[in-house]
Amino acid sequence: MTYAFTPADVAFLRSPAGVSALASVASLPLTPASYLADVATARRLLGDRTGPVLETVLLRRKAVSKVDDPGAWLLTDSALQQATPAPVARLRARRFAGRAVHDVTCSVGVDLAALVATADRCVGSDLDPVRLAMARHNVPGATLVRADALHPVTRGTAVFADPARRDSTGRRTWRPADFLPPLDGLARAWPGADLAVKCAPGMDFGVLPWPGEVELVSLEGHVREACVWTGSLATAGRRATVLRSGSPEWTVTDAEPDDCPVREPGEWLVDPEGAVVRAGLVRQYAARHGLGQLDERIAYLTGDEPPPGTRAFRVLEHGHYSEKALRQTLRRRAIGRLEILVRGLDVDPNTLRPRLKLTGPDEATAVLTRIGRTPTAFLCRAVRS
Template identity: 75%
Template sequence: MSYQFSVADVGFLAAAAAEIAEVDRLPLTGASYLADVRTARGLLGDRAGAVLETVLLRRRAVSKVEDPGRWLFTDAALQQATPLLVARHRAARFAGRDVHDVTCSVGVDLAELAAVAGRCLGSDLDPVRLAMAAHNCPGVALARADALRPVSRGTAVFADPGRRDAAGRRRWRPADFAPPLDALTAAYPGRDLAVKCAPGIDLADVPWADEVEIVSLDGQVREACLWRGGLATARRRATVLRTEGPQWTITDGEPDDCPVRAPGAWIVDPDGAVVRAGLVRHYAARHRLGQLDERIAYLTGDTPPPGIRAFRVLEHGHYTEKALRAALRRLGIGRLEILVRGLDVDPNRLRPRLRLSGTAEASVVLTRVGRTPTAFLCRAERTS
């Protein structure tokens, strides 16, 4: 169970740089943890728990904030905190606006909003998180307030409702969020609004959203952001962020004239943000690709988009396990990546039945072309 911070702990930690640095010298690994806890207790007495938890949380926070060594977190707040690149991308859409983060927690999103906004206010009901936000975001105006009882006027609003219960289990129904999503949006009528949600949210539950943006980071879909009012600029948007490399976005305002065509030299599996946003055809049209089947998200063409992991087709044909096993044996494939869409195939069950042997490596894309189960033996390559 994670340590439960008090407001007094926050006050101590804000002035305890030397004590925290001393504990941070300990390895705190599985093998050393009990001995390290005894050492920390010998140094700090009753304060050891707060300092140990802070050191461990800061070590986990490297993808969430710049300079995590100066931040204070709770475990639950860090779990829900937005990765830095995602928070920075979202904040950029508020540039120059007055903005109120009505669920500011410890201030991860608030810090990025404050860097670009005209004026910025953060509020939260939790006094511990609010005290941490005051430490983490010096100079930003803060208020203890219920997100459902507005304390600002005329600002754009950002919210990140809690999506875990007291036991840490995920909540999936918007009515179970804290605060409930419908009540949150109703509390700010006529206000420009952005709400961070899990990417699997059912869009039928959020008819008020003027734009749904799905965001991925380094190939993993991280969030849906629901935009309302003047903050919305499209109906659907996919944004692909990378720690290193190009970042880009695509919307439903772009053309979607994409043919169904015969397999080309490459298979392209669009980023998950593109698929979840329903923008596969728009992405294909942008890069002059075609669909293998109009109901399946795999694309094909003779020139793949730059900067992605694509699949160069070595051979393809009607899929049966027997035929695939024979082709893998003939090519000496001992390591195989299995991708499946449109077929009832479980890669984890299929793999042992293929009896792989050899030293070569390949990828196989199993899908349906029309009514025909089809296997594409490929070599995965990073395009330039």
């Protein structure tokens, strides 16, 4: 069970006594081995203030991947789970540069903090008084009001929304009508406004006729979120943006050429970033980098040179896939460690791996797919180009 914060808890955590209490608990290791003893220490020091202080310290430790300077933030568990990672929030905030913007579901202020850094003026609103109180602490540069996202309290602003995507039981929902607030309701509530709405990457965007652009974002190799844009905020029909530490940010859109051939396997296989695949931009990405498709319905690409900064697979050999043939190849090459990638075939890597009876000092990647109707196996070396 997570702790349910009250407005009084937030007021205490913001006070000098609360700051001191947080510092004292933050010094405890709170590891699995020490947790019970550490909680007993916290209770001895703080009494009935233990709950909000301990929960805040634990949430700050979890928030490292989500916010800058997490040791200064006030958070709730559910707000942290839904929060946008800071690099993605900064990416999105750039489109609002120099504008007046209203974050109509500001929660504890993660997206609002990024918007404040780029926008000319920021308003944040939410219905939850606890989250609003936390946002006042977290984002002192914004104007904050308690308001319903479906009942506008500003005019002439660009609008950002991050609806809740879990139902009353806490289960994730993919239906836009079940979001809180629902997506079509947001579009009706803000007619004519330049609107950006954070969405679940796995939803069917075809059911939304009103967005001008759908953007998918990958962060550190994982598809983290989608955003739909309207009005002047929309700059393409579909966009994939890729963020990875140590590499330049890049993006591909449906405005680019998509003339990539279906060709015979080359020296390399390339598995495009998830955002590129989810956005339906595999052909545009391939055309940009001189790659071809193995099959027009499969996202694996092939070529004689991989794109820079991409994890690609140098082909060692390939042929018709069968479990027996793959097992023989792996034994012949003394492969004892194997990454298995599958697309277009009904194969479960976790079920297949123990049946392959891997043994030997070497390692490789098996890419299992189909070319036309032919199941095909590629044995490869993974390389970061």
